[in-house]
Amino acid sequence: MTKHDISIISSVHNPRVKGWTQLLDKKGRERQGQFMIEGIHLVQEALASDAALEALVYAAERRQELSGGMLEQAESRGVECVAVSEAVLAKCTDTLTPQAVFAVLPKLSWQxxxxxxxxxxxxxxxxxxxxxxxxxxxxxxxxxxxxxxxxxxxxxxxxxxxxxxxxxxxxxxxxxxxxxxxxxxxxxxxxxxxxxxxxxxxxxxxxxxxxxxxxxxxxxxxxxxxxxxxxxxxxxxxxxxxxxxxxxxxxxxxxxxxxxxxxxxxxxxxxx
Structure with a gap:
């Protein structure tokens, strides 16, 4: 068991899961001041652009799909990496067949x-x-x-x-x-x-x-x-x-x- 998998959020009723799920809705995004990106490519782009990721959430059973040292790169920047079950991942994402990862970020601050x-x-x-x-x-x-x-x-x-x-x-x-x-x-x-x-x-x-x-x-x-x-x-x-x-x-x-x-x-x- 790796350090990434020490604690897996498996319940869709977990308070953090409820918070992430609310980001699928505009009111939830406005209330939390955050938004979500789904999939390996978008998370890679966010990391490459030095975006201020607040959490990286991934399916524990599919960690091997996260190529390029994504978790290590995120952790080296102080990003919280959270392992979850497939049920939680499906609950929090917008796509029909979700990829193995999503991330939570603060809304852009441009004026x-x-x-x-x-x-x-x-x-x-x-x-x-x-x-x-x-x-x-x-x-x-x-x-x-x-x-x-x-x-x-x-x-x-x-x-x-x-x-x-x-x-x-x-x-x-x-x-x-x-x-x-x-x-x-x-x-x-x-x-x-x-x-x-x-x-x-x-x-x-x-x-x-x-x-x-x-x-x-x-x-x-x-x-x-x-x-x-x-x-x-x-x-x-x-x-x-x-x-x-x-x-x-x-x-x-x-x-x-x-x-x-x-x-x-x-x-x-x-x-x-």
Missing amino acids: PEDLLATAGTGPELVVVIDGMQDPGNLGTIIRSADAVGATGVLLGRGTVDLYNPKTVRATMGSLFHLPIVQGDLQSVLPLAAQQGAAVVATSLQGTSDCYGFDFRQPVWFVIGNEGQGVSPEAAALTTEQIRIPMQGRAESLNAAMAATVVLFEAMRQRLF
């Missing part, structure tokens, strides 16, 4: 001021989310923002919870790679514009296309709700509206796909 500190002073590229509802779309956009080297992501009010388990999984660890901030677009976007950033949104009525727009300047790119697009309130704060040219018969693109097209065009202009 709008962290993004505004560099607004207009360099070639920043900030992705702004206005009322998006699908957790998979949000996670995919965060992953795309990370891929193109965006400065950060701003989540406006009415947007799906960043810490929704489906959102977290869809980021594939990218939520640990760049600042992700929650704030009021009505107060933050005007400040970004005042500091010299272009505030841009896509629109079918855009005056120019995304390939003709100059993304080499500081840009805050606004992405709207899947059904209604950018809200009238946020659209009123934009300095330019652009469109994505399409040759086929599709009227529009999925929100995450449209965002990715524009973000990679921004990266192309800036790098190539």
